[in-house]
Amino acid sequence: MSDWKPKRFWTNSTVVEADGGFTVELDGRRVKTPAKAGLIVPTQAMAKAIAEEWDAQEGEVDPASMPFTRSANAAIDKVRIQHAEVADMLAAYGDSDLLCYRASHPQELVNRQDEQWSPALDWAAETLGAQLKPVSGVVHEPQPREVLDVLSFQVHALGPFHLAAFHDLVSLSGSLILGFAAARNWREADEIWRISRVDELWQEEQWGADDEASEHAEIKRQSFLHAKRFFDVSG
Structure with a gap:
């Protein structure tokens, strides 16, 4: 446009x-x-x-x-024209989900990630039937195929309007699980957005906020909140 x-x-x-x-x-x-x-x-x-x-x-x-x-x-x-491709792309986030890649140090950040990210993974195990495994470090470790298949099925089940909103919920947060959490009202959308930014917020506490980065983050936050509203009015 x-x-x-x-x-x-x-x-x-x-x-x-x-x-x-x-x-x-x-x-x-x-x-x-x-x-x-x-x-x-x-x-x-x-x-x-x-x-x-x-x-x-x-x-x-x-x-x-x-x-x-x-x-x-x-x-x-x-999305309506490329539904399968979009769904496949989003489902792929499950194999490298933000919530699964944990810091090994400092301990304060390790604890904060565990406190804020582990409850979301537990929710996904109970509500979505998919238990993803967290790992320490940034080296990719594949998730169980059967778990990824469960998540993929639920992504593909979304209609084009829900999937358009879900695209932004996942891509902006970097997490398939947080995308589902927002879509299914696990917690308020603003809180889920903050959970997705644990690392960035911790860095700001250590070194101070950068004005340009903060402005960019706010634009993304507003887009995330809009995506949640669009998902909700999609029926």
Whole structure:
């Protein structure tokens, strides 16, 4: 959508029912995706969020201010078409999950990782039926194939809109388990985001925060929180 910036030409944005879900009309004209597909979404709540974004536009349309529209476009134009490939890519995070690679020192960081990451792995074992094994260090150690298969099955079971949101939950946190934890309401999304940043937050405590890094982290945090909202309104 980076080059797609028409000027506002409509007065009213309206949510209407469509075949297979809901869509948004701008003065009676249905919104389309950048690939010219119909912007038909699975829930009225999602369509309402998209309509509110269009209502908020003044002058030129600013895609950066329309996260629900962008996510819906991605679900329709990309994820729906490449569902298996996207699911495979995300499922692969399970074999090198952030939560499984632990520091060997200093002890304070070792303890903090254990306190914040081990409960998430325990939750995954109980809720997802998948017990990943933590290791010390950064050298890759494969996880049991049967465990990865269990996780992969659950990723592939997600529909295109859920999978579009799940893509960001996993890729932004670096963890398939934390992606599932956010999607399934293990804890509040903001807390899950902080759990994903144990290492970075510990480094900040030791050396102080870098303004540019902090700004970048906040952008990622907001994107993570949006992904959770998009997942929730996907039905």
